[in-house]
């Protein structure tokens with residue numbers, strides 16, 4: 285997947301319109317961090333955030349997990365790393381490096397890392413290869429967290445779900461422009477991929493369906509990874525334009541009317557009371573897998 289490495293990809297828009305992750309998820313990571321802390325003299329040296337993109341999660345990690353001496357964001361795309369460095373590089377504990385996930389064991393010693401995270405990137409990786417290289421670098425009992433979000437809905441308007449689906453997956457629309465199998469793997473919440481119980485302990489794996497959040501019976505208080513953002517409908521349109529599929533579609537249809545705008549017009553036609561400036565609640569389906577390195 286090369287769209288995020290293309291110099292024409294707008295990484296600033298990515299940083300502005302993509303969601304961040306809820307504080308409650310960092311609380312969950314802290315629970316894992318605490319066991320590492322007690323094992324490693326109360327001080328943690330290094331956290332690696334792999335596939336860090338523009339540093340959205342790396343920055344949040346630095347704000348929420350304060351026991352690390354350094355947090356290093358790693359990404360294969362120089363465009364992403366440049367944007368991350370401009371946005372967050374002045375924060376003392378944070379730094380960013382260009383590297384593929386499969387090369388990180390050339391850069392760091394075995395059993396030298398206190399936590400590895402991977403937000404919204406693992407579906408592009410060879411899962412087993414990524415988990416194995418992470419396992420090698422982690423100290424015993426240090427956590428690996430793999431996290432992501434997938435299709436979004438406008439919480440207040442279930443009647444718009446089918447239009448959004450048509451835009452993102454219709455064969456005439458963005459459907460053919462997703463890199464596969466990454467997108468299909470992501471949409472499943474990486475359901476067929478698991479942390480190996482012989483190598484990890486305290487494993488938790490959770491998948492959240494965005495549409496379930498509309499149910500008044502859904503226990504969202506007990507779910508640490510509800511990814512949601514209130515934004516103007518026009519900003520949601522800009523979010524949709526940050527997808528790799530939209531980027532590829534646009535490159536191939538430079539003279540066509542903007543697909544996202546066409547669908548925004550359909551949305552406005554369908555719901556009279558909505559305007560592009562109206563604030564709506566966007567929620568994403570999401571998943572996480574966390575485990576701690578087990579001594580073999």
Ligand SMILES: C[S@@+](CC[C@H](N)C(=O)[O-])C[C@H]1O[C@@H](n2cnc3c(N)ncnc32)[C@H](O)[C@@H]1O
Nearest residue numbers: 288335336337359360361364384385403404405
């Ligand atoms: C959707 S972005 C996620 C960025 C960020 N973690 C976030 O939560 O917003 C996926 C990132 O994975 C990176 N990526 C893709 N293949 C990679 C690889 N082989 N090694 C490292 N990073 C890679 C891309 O460059 C991109 O920045």
